[in-house]
Amino acid sequence: MKPLRLFLLLALLGCALTRGHAQLLALKSNALLDAATVPNFSLEVITGGKTSIVGTAFGSKKVWSLDAQSIGVMSEFRYWFNGRPLTREFIGFGLMAANYDITFDGKRYKGDGYAGAITFGYDFVLSPHWSVEFHSGVGLLYYDQQRYYIGDRIRDYYYNARGFYLLPYNIGITFAWILR
Numbered sequence: 001m002k003p004l005r006l007f008l009l010l011a012l013l014g015c016a017l018t019r020g021h022a023q024l025l026a027l028k029s030n031a032l033l034d035a036a037t038v039p040n041f042s043l044e045v046i047t048g049g050k051t052s053i054v055g056t057a058f059g060s061k062k063v064w065s066l067d068a069q070s071i072g073v074m075s076e077f078r079y080w081f082n083g084r085p086l087t088r089e090f091i092g093f094g095l096m097a098a099n100y101d102i103t104f105d106g107k108r109y110k111g112d113g114y115a116g117a118i119t120f121g122y123d124f125v126l127s128p129h130w131s132v133e134f135h136s137g138v139g140l141l142y143y144d145q146q147r148y149y150i151g152d153r154i155r156d157y158y159y160n161a162r163g164f165y166l167l168p169y170n171i172g173i174t175f176a177w178i179l180r
Helices: 003-017 031-035
Strands: 025-030 040-046 051-060 067-080 088-104 107-127 130-149 161-179
Touching: 025 031, 025 051, 031 161, 088 130, 088 161, 107 161
Parallel strands: none
Antiparallel strands: 025 040, 025 161, 040 051, 051 067, 067 088, 088 107, 107 130, 130 161
16 A cells, blocks of 8 residues: 555544544644654644544655655554643554665665554643654564665566564654644
């Protein structure tokens, strides 16, 4: 499933799980990804008294000065320990799908990655409409990629590397604009 379709499916699922009355919404951006020149956009929807769902889209043509392109989506279900979403500490369970093309140290890595992860974070309320959130986690990434040396004259590229990595996941400082 393409990342955009997955993101739309998860957004529709989030809307279906919400109650019929006015909901709290937050528009977000991860400042650490922005600093790495990876534009990103998140939408968080409150689904209950202690729960919310976050959908994120990100993509980049170049990361700093590296030849690295990526596009992907993330979705996360969050449980807020404070008893009220978008305030204080939370735990999140997330999924991610991404497509990448990276050239590094004479090698090219081109493929897809899928991850399941757990995230922990804390949200500081700055005002009724602004907050800053600190979060990080760990995830298990499955990758399916082409890996070859630059200069190889291969015409037909087959996926030649598959596997799993345990990696840091969703590390960030996120600024949120809370809508009602």
